[in-house]
Amino acid sequence: xxxxxxxxxxxxxxxxxxxxxxxxxxxxxxxxxxxxxxxxxxxxxxxxxxxxxxxxxxxxxxxxxxxxxxxxxxxxxxxxxxxxxxxxxxxxxxxxxxxxxxxxxxxxxxxxxxxxxxxxxxxxxxxxxxxxxxxxxxxxxxxxxxxxxxxxxxxxxxxxxxxxxxxxxxxxxxxxxxxxxxxxxxxxxxxxxxxxxxxxxxxxxxxxxxxxxxxxxxxxxxxxxxxxxxxxxxxxxxxxxxxxxxxxxxxxxxxxxxxxxxxxxxxxxxxxxxxxxxxxxxxxxxxxxxxxxxxxxxxxxxxxxxxxxxxxxxxxxxxxxxxxxxxxxxxxxxxxxxxxxxxxxxxxxxxxxxxxxxxxxxxxxxxxxxxxxxxxxxxxxxxxxxxxxxxxxxxxxxxxxxxxxxxxxxxxxxxxxxxxxxxxxxxxxxxxxxxxxxxxxxxxxxxxxxxxxxxxxxxxxxxxxxxxxxxxxxxxxxxxxxxxxxxxxxxxxxxxxxxxxxxxxxxxxxxxxxxxxxxxxxxxxxxxxxxxxxxxxxxxxxxxxxxxxxxxxxxxxxxxxxxxxxxxxxxxxxxxxxxxxxxxxxxxxxxxxxxxxxxxxxxxxxxxxxxxxxxxxxxxxxxxxxxxxxxxxxxxxxxxxxxxxxxxxxxxxxxxxxxxxxxxxxxxxxxxxxxxxxxxxxxxxxxxxxxxxxxxxxxxxxxxxxxxxxxxxxxxxxxxxxxxxxxx
Amino acid sequence: xxxxxxxxxxxxxxxxxxxxxxxxxxxxxxxxxxxxxxxxxxxxxxxxxxxxxxxxxxxxxxxxxxxxxxxxxxxxxxxxxxxxxxxxxxxxxxxxxxxxxxxxxxxxxxxxxxxxxxxxxxxxxxxxxxxxxxxxxxxxxxxxxxxxxxxxxxxxxxxxxxxxxxxxxxxxxxxxxxxxxxxxxxxxxxxxxx
Numbered sequence: 001x002x003x004x005x006x007x008x009x010x011x012x013x014x015x016x017x018x019x020x021x022x023x024x025x026x027x028x029x030x031x032x033x034x035x036x037x038x039x040x041x042x043x044x045x046x047x048x049x050x051x052x053x054x055x056x057x058x059x060x061x062x063x064x065x066x067x068x069x070x071x072x073x074x075x076x077x078x079x080x081x082x083x084x085x086x087x088x089x090x091x092x093x094x095x096x097x098x099x100x101x102x103x104x105x106x107x108x109x110x111x112x113x114x115x116x117x118x119x120x121x122x123x124x125x126x127x128x129x130x131x132x133x134x135x136x137x138x139x140x141x142x143x144x145x146x147x148x149x150x151x152x153x154x155x156x157x158x159x160x161x162x163x164x165x166x167x168x169x170x171x172x173x174x175x176x177x178x179x180x181x182x183x184x185x186x187x188x189x190x191x192x193x194x195x196x197x198x199x200x201x202x203x204x205x206x207x208x209x210x211x212x213x214x215x216x217x218x219x220x221x222x223x224x225x226x227x228x229x230x231x232x233x234x235x236x237x238x239x240x241x242x243x244x245x246x247x248x249x250x251x252x253x254x255x256x257x258x259x260x261x262x263x264x265x266x267x268x269x270x271x272x273x274x275x276x277x278x279x280x281x282x283x284x285x286x287x288x289x290x291x292x293x294x295x296x297x298x299x300x301x302x303x304x305x306x307x308x309x310x311x312x313x314x315x316x317x318x319x320x321x322x323x324x325x326x327x328x329x330x331x332x333x334x335x336x337x338x339x340x341x342x343x344x345x346x347x348x349x350x351x352x353x354x355x356x357x358x359x360x361x362x363x364x365x366x367x368x369x370x371x372x373x374x375x376x377x378x379x380x381x382x383x384x385x386x387x388x389x390x391x392x393x394x395x396x397x398x399x400x401x402x403x404x405x406x407x408x409x410x411x412x413x414x415x416x417x418x419x420x421x422x423x424x425x426x427x428x429x430x431x432x433x434x435x436x437x438x439x440x441x442x443x444x445x446x447x448x449x450x451x452x453x454x455x456x457x458x459x460x461x462x463x464x465x466x467x468x469x470x471x472x473x474x475x476x477x478x479x480x481x482x483x484x485x486x487x488x489x490x491x492x493x494x495x496x497x498x499x500x501x502x503x504x505x506x507x508x509x510x511x512x513x514x515x516x517x518x519x520x521x522x523x524x525x526x527x528x529x530x531x532x533x534x535x536x537x538x539x540x541x542x543x544x545x546x547x548x549x550x551x552x553x554x555x556x557x558x559x560x561x562x563x564x565x566x567x568x569x570x571x572x573x574x575x576x577x578x579x580x581x582x583x584x585x586x587x588x589x590x591x592x593x594x595x596x597x598x599x600x601x602x603x604x605x606x607x608x609x610x611x612x613x614x615x616x617x618x619x620x621x622x623x624x625x626x627x628x629x630x631x632x633x634x635x636x637x638x639x640x641x642x643x644x645x646x647x648x649x650x651x652x653x654x655x656x657x658x659x660x661x662x663x664x665x666x667x668x669x670x671x672x673x674x675x676x677x678x679x680x681x682x683x684x685x686x687x688x689x690x691x692x693x694x695x696x697x698x699x700x701x702x703x704x705x706x707x708x709x710x711x712x713x714x715x716x717x718x719x720x721x722x723x724x725x726x727x728x
Numbered sequence: 729x730x731x732x733x734x735x736x737x738x739x740x741x742x743x744x745x746x747x748x749x750x751x752x753x754x755x756x757x758x759x760x761x762x763x764x765x766x767x768x769x770x771x772x773x774x775x776x777x778x779x780x781x782x783x784x785x786x787x788x789x790x791x792x793x794x795x796x797x798x799x800x801x802x803x804x805x806x807x808x809x810x811x812x813x814x815x816x817x818x819x820x821x822x823x824x825x826x827x828x829x830x831x832x833x834x835x836x837x838x839x840x841x842x843x844x845x846x847x848x849x850x851x852x853x854x855x856x857x858x859x860x861x862x863x864x865x866x867x868x869x870x871x872x873x874x875x876x877x878x879x880x881x882x883x884x885x886x887x888x889x890x891x892x893x894x895x896x897x898x899x900x901x902x903x904x905x906x907x908x909x910x911x912x913x914x915x916x917x918x919x920x921x922x
Contacts, residue, residue: 160747240756247760271779281760285756416798485739573783574787614873615873
């Protein structure tokens with residue numbers, strides 16, 4: 001064994017950068033959230049501006065808080081803790097900086113493109129293809145930097161926090177790449193290569209695991225470093241770490257389909273999603289237990305230390321939302337909660353509680369160490385803790401009751417067996433008081449965020465003129481490892497297994513460890529993906545379902561641009577109250593040409609799966625112009641700009657061609673899409689004018705959107721009456 | 729939970745962090761096993777606890793059960809009764825409310841017609857007898873965008889709104905739409921009208 005000592009230093013400058021980005025983007029993301037909460041409470045807050053409408057801003061809010069706020073928080077913690085846990089500086093300072101600036105550039109690109117309506121229409125994967133490529137490049141740079149650091153570590157074994165980081169890094173890469181496979185149609189427009197049921201499956205495989213591997217596993221890793229550090233206590237149980245880590249990694253992947261209960265997704269997938277979600281309950285709680293029990297004997301410290309208070313409530317929120325998750329995944333519970341605000345309350349318990357408070361605690365702990373001066377005000381941090389905790393309670397209490405109210409009203413029948421609330425707007429109006437309470441709760445949380453920013457800023461302002469960079473010395477790893485505690489010979493198989501010595505071996509072989517994670521994730525994924533794509537009976541074809549006409553396709557793209565899917569579902573579930581309200585339940589075969597699928601996940605407005613032919617064309621014209629003139633109390637933003645903007649007929653050819661390339665049987669339309677679109681638009685506009693509507697709509701965007709809406713859900717009616725919207 | 733700080737500490741240490749060799753909490757492990765055992769059980773258990781034949785089968789059973797207990801009988805009301813209601817102040821007030829909430833978008837605030845036809849003149853596309861109007865409201869004119877209101881409105885609301893429409897006969901809307909259909913008079917309801 002060498003007695004030589006390496007000397008080196010940690011790169012804390014990069015950690016400080018990520019810390020500031022966390023605060024700034026967090027504030028931006030939360031303010032956008034507050035704004036859209038106001039829009040729900042009063043549509044006047046849409047200001048009549050298309051790029052501030054709910055449909056455009058909601059993805060900005062979710063992307064900003066997930067990838068900008070939580071993302072930068074993860075990187076802050078990973079860059080700080082990994083160097084220390086592995087006793088080495090990051091592999092490459094250049095890659096660290098590339099990662100930092102690349103990630104911030106992606107966030108700026110998101111903040112510009114989403115309000116402008118460039119979106120793939122898949123939740124948390126809205127960003128268009130060039131940005132997706134940039135994300136992949138930056139993520140790979142991060143991965144190289146991280147695994148390079150692992151390779152040059154001076155600590156033989158890798159600690160549980162590092163396991164979670166590895167799982168997050170490799171799985172996010174896999175999820176991101178496979179969900180975003182799409183065919184570009186222009187610089188900022190693409191179509192998902194998957195359609196309908198398969199696209200929905202891939203999206204929620206991704207969407208659910210974005211929650212798992214972006215908002216859960218990295219934060220568990222952070223908890224495993226910062227909780228014992230701040231409490232100065234050993235971790236409760238190493239064995240629990242091992243079991244809950246592997247079960248989380250393996251089981252989470254299967255759970256995605258629980259986002260699609262009662263949809264056109266086949267039953268078997270939905271059932272697997274539910275069963276694996278239920279099995280996930282204890283693995284998730286393993287993390288909570290290991291965190292909370294680490295504080296045994298340190299509860300007196302919690303009373304004095306705001307950092308620990310933040311951690312305790314964060315971990316408790318994690319426990320609550322990971323109990324609620326499995327519960328919501330049970331089909332009968334889900335049938336009530338799906339499409340309602342209940343889901344919004346659920347994710348905010350997780351995001352505001354678990355991710356937010358853990359981040360605040362971590363940064364309060366880090367700030368004095370990074371800025372090398374005591375925290376400006378512990379008292380202020382204490383106030384921040386109370387105000388944000390109270391804000392969360394207010395927020396989720398309001399939205400839980402809103403969600404349950406909504407769900408119960410939708411399914412209520414009166415004594416004659418009719419819907420008790422057939423008027424959808426009535427169920428929207430009922431939520432208004434709760435919407436305002438939510439605004440109040442969110443405001444409190446943001447006030448806390450400002451107190452946090454001020455506290456960190458003042459701490460930074462008191463930093464030394466020059467940061468002290470401590471020189472660390474540690475021996476490099478020996479070429480050959482001699483196990484000081486080999487397993488005694490002759491031990492039984494079960495004793496060997498539960499003795500977890502085998503796992504200890506893996507921990508000093510990060511490559512094997514990573515391969516095992518990839519195996520777990522890939523095996524779990526393929527077990528659902530392969531049958532989803534290969535079993536033909538999953539999607540029985542319906543002969544009368546035809547591709548959208550070129551004009552309808554252009555209208556569908558406008559539906560995507562305006563983010564209509566953020567408030568309107570297109571999926572009637574096979575439940576009696578649904579078919580009473582919306583019409584025949586949706587069949588898998590109806591979506592075979594839907595690249596991407598647009599089933600939606602929420603009903604702020606009514607379902608549109610069967611809206612085709614429900615209202616006259618002129619109704620739609622007026623409704624887009626001023627929704628409240630047509631539907632009293634509607635909270636929909638105005639879409640007057642659709643009547644002013646000219647429709648890009650010539651661009652339609654490229655879109656049709658791309659769809660044809662994806663296998664949509666377009667026939668003649670591949671040669672003359674613009675002409676066909678013009679014909680249909682002219683006829684439609686003439687009809688609108690004849691019924692007393694405005695003239696000259698034939699070349700406006702609104703005509704395409706109306707054509708699309710009038711087509712929705714009509715193909716399966718075996719058509720005794722010829723369709724008015726014009727089928728191809 | 730007594731002072732477990734006496735638990736055995738593992739020897740390894742990372743940046744000052746140490747770990748205990750504590751066993752898995754018993755209750756945790758048992759609940760975890762239970763959720764695993766639930767998986768095969770779910771496939772074999774009958775009724776609400778189990779698969780129950782799948783979503784569509786469950787739905788069809790729900791609809792069949794509903795139909796069995798609630799035989800489909802479209803709401804009926806006599807023409808005379810509707811005519812009587814059209815002179816009843818309270819019924820008209822109720823009817824006006826229903827009309828304002830649901831009908832004005834297409835028929836105008838004063839029934840003069842917008843997207844839908846004028847309801848104040850004596851020209852009717854689908855018949856102008858009280859029963860014919862009632863029937864049109866119930867069945868709808870789907871091709872033209874008039875929904876079927878049968879399941880969207882309560883029975884008495886249907887009656888009241890039809891009464892209100894009858895009462896609009898001969899009123900003078902601000903911007904009347906040209907008459908459509910054939911002349912029919914609500915007052916001349918034939919006695920055969922049930």
